Amino acid sequence: MTLTVFQSIATILAIAFGAILTRVLPFFVFPENKKVPKFIKYLGKVLPCATMGLLVVYCFKDVDITSLSAILPQIIAVASVVITHLLKKNTLLSIFVGTAVYMILVQFIF
Amino acid sequence: MENKKTNYYKKVIKYVFPHTLPVLTGFLFLGIAFGVLMQKHGYNALWTTFMSAVCFCGSMQFVSLTFLSTAFNPLLAFIMSLVVNARHLFYGISMLGNYKGTGKLKNFLILTLCDETFSINTSVPCPSDIEKKHFYFAISLFNYLYWVLGSFLGGIAGELIKFNTKGLDFALTALFVVLFIEQIKSKDNRLMGLFGVLTTLVCLIVFKSNVFIIPSMLLILGILAVNYYSKNKNSAQKTNTEKSEGNNI
Secondary structure (H helix, E strand, O other): OOOOHHHHHHHHHHHHHHHHHHHHHHHHHOOOOOOOOHHHHHHHHHHHHHHHHHHHHHHOOOOOOOOHHHHHHHHHHHHHHHHHHHHHOOHHHHHHHHHHHHHHHHHHHO | OHHHHHHHHHHHHHHHHHHHHHHHHHHHHHHHHHHHHHHHOOOOHHHHHHHHHHHOOHHHHHHHHHHHHOOOOHHHHHHHHHHHOOHHHHHHHHHOOOOOOOHHHHHHHHHOOOHHHHHHHHHOOOOOOOOHHHHHHHHHHHHHHHHHHHHHHHHHHHHHOOOOOOOOOHHHHHHHHHHHHHHHOOHHHHHHHHHHHHHHHHHHHHHHHHHOHHHHHHHHHHHHHHHHHHHHHHHOOOOOHHHHHHOOO
16 A cells, blocks of 8 residues: 555545535536526537547556557457457457456567 | 335336346456455455445546555545546436436435446336336446445455456456447447547647546537537527536536
């Protein structure tokens, strides 16, 4: 552990607080008797997808794009996730295959 | 009377459980991966279970490993949690109607809303002989328990087996890639998904790896707002400027 027990608990609670805030806010701002503005409804429809795009990019933020041995395992593993998912449509299987491929690549090949 | 009630709850469980099975397997796997990684950073099963129970935000918990293994910075951890979990805002907005009138159970439903619960809620119909609040509650409760159980098991496994976990964190990338594919399956979403990826990429290049998330979100929101209001300007005049200003926060 890099942090002390107190620091760890504070960090975990800070993260929990952030998560709780994002969950409670919509229901707090729009109680049952209040009408939801059209723009917010529009956001509710389009944002989940745009956010997933953002999170995918987030995962690659620390990949060193000047190093072939860093990029290749990522590309191969992502491709295996996509192919498995398109063929089998099974979320768990796709994650499992992708992770296994990546672990084998970084541990034994690159 | 008692018997009738028990039978009713059995019926609810019988209907809901099969729909949550993919989540059971997924959360067990990811939970175990998370528990093992926590163990690697010096946090035992107790820590992992505690964190999963109070945070219940899988992807952010993976991200938080960074915050637990570098200098103490709870404010940045909080902001990052807001950003990574911001999609809950959008799930919440979509669930405003579904969770209406769920009474005492509503708080639990709100606090445990996650990607998987959202996707079941929106894709599985509630049968007429089951009360809506019990239907949603069962889904949320099952998924919550799977995650806590999975991370507990992972914490234990991490203590028992010593294996090379290098690359295990790819599980998170794989999860996001799969969720992304699921999103862009519908044709209407494709442009939006591409838009999210491109905007974030631009911000990543401009702002570098540590701070690009918040600019990305602001840029995404800004462009969507501009797009929405420029489209509506012609068709409906009633969308007043007051509203658009209020949405820039």
